[in-house]
Amino acid sequence: MSAPTLEVRNLRTHFFTRAGVVKAVDDVSFSVKAGQVMGLVGESGSGKTVTGFSIIGLVDPPGRITGGQILFKGRDLATLPEAEMRSLRGNRIAMIFQDPMMTLNPVLRIDTQMIETVQAHAKVSREEARQRSRDALGQVGIPSPDERLQSYPHQFSGGMRQRVAIAIALLHKPDVIVADEPTTALDVTIQGQILAEAQKLCTQFGTALVWITHDLSVVAGLADDIAVMYAGKVVESGPVAEVMDAPLHPYTLGLIGSVPSRNRRGEPLRQIPGMTPSLLNLPAGCAFRSRCPRAEPRCAEPPPMAEYRPGRHARCIHPHDEAVAA
């Protein structure tokens, strides 16, 4: 198989706040190949968005990438000068944000916001840029794109705005798109449509897609690989079907248990007991320890990320794996 388009290795992004260091991203690794989808899953506050911002180089102070590498076609984005990073941003690497109601500038027309994106990276005339913008709107299923270009964001519904944001992300047919929960704020039906369209376009253009979500069921039908985050760390990663079938990490098992499913209809949903720990002053050792049914004294030592089966990594001393469980 080909080399991955994007490979994140041991990424650490910390926020140096007055209250202390918030290790929002603390050892995150994953990789995506062209045309594939990588699902980044985790609870609220687990560091998914910060991971996304680290990839496109938009971590603002007091935050800073403190370690690791972000290899994009072999180049390390973590150490790339800002000018070079800017020529990639929105061009080869694009991001779609969490809240479609907030991502478009309310006082600028859609055409302004699209044309400027085209012209930021391609030396083309305004007319040509408008053509491309119109085509992109058509691609994401916005009816009468010529008219819609003249509109302001408030004249669109949430779903339509997210389509516009996706169209903007697709303008330069990027190699990587980081989609940060782009459908959570939308209706279920529209969620499904957008999901399917985004996936189709990425396969078509050979885009590597990082799909961030807290909803395991979204990722199950969409992604090729999956990385589960907990308190700033990836705790399990691997091909999505295998992970869903036989999770190694107790946290992943808990997540799967809390997804409503047809087979267990009528049964109450199982919840993971306890709360996500505060990222300030995390205790040493496994961060999931206080909520883990399999915890044991050894878990007070930081568990290493280990490959328990080919392509299957987990950060747990006592994983759900009879063959390796000691």
Add this chain to the structure above:
Amino acid sequence: MTVFLLRRLLQAAAVVLVMSLLVFLGVFAIGDPIEILISPEADQFERERAIKALGLDLPLWQQYLVFLGNALQGDLGRSFVFNEPALKLILERMPATLELAIGATVLALLIGLPLGLYAGLKPNGALSKGIMATSILGFSLPTFWVGLMLIMVFAVQLGWLPSTGRGETVTLLGTRWSFLTLDGLAHMAMPTLNLALFKISLVIRLTRAGVRETMLMDYVKFARAKGLSPARVTFVHVFKNILIPVVTVVGLEFGGTIAFSVVTESVFAWPGMGKLIIDSINVLDRPVMVAYLMMIVLLFITINLVVDITYSLLDPRVRLEGKS
């Protein structure tokens, strides 16, 4: 838009009517002009004739109705002192005041916007902290004192700028203007700066607060994520958004500037409405005071309307057809 304008005009008419009553009553309560205008030596007969001529013998409500009727025909009474129509006196002096107020507003925007922008983008820089500290001075130093200091330094000590009057003027559209001649501009410099001081501070603070708030918005981050240059992000995405509060406040403040030009005009002997009203209050020239206050009311209403319209042009989410 038409519906909106019609409704606003009706509202404006109602406000003017109420204000005319308040102004009339307020001014009536200030004092008795007869004591000032008629010489103590005048005999009873002369006295009564004067009172009659001025319409001061009628009951209050009748005086008001007469006043209102005349006002509707553009007659706000004759000045007791100049024996000229009060409205004419006010209108003659209005250009001088407007010139000063507009000059001060332009100056405030030209100085305040860039400084505020800089302070907002680099909130922790030494220069930004200096700008903010200075802006506090602009807020708290009394206008008349700053005016006197300006005269002390630039007129008395350095002798660079003239300290009184409008200087050479040019007639345009039927009135005299100072800003079209060099000498006039030299005369305008100090009073304009004096009047602008408070506004500069205001614009700096508004702009800085707006920039800091807007920079945190998702749409600014998204604009950056599109790979736009920092200049484009700042001057298009951020600037257009902060213009909304700045235009609103500065616009509404414009009426206040005209009202407060009284102090500056007195200090620099600038022959505008402010100086006229101070002189009129001193001699209880009631028609002039009433005419002045009515002009100010009209001015405020016009300004509010203009601000609303500008606001709707800047912010596409605001629709004028909607509730006002």
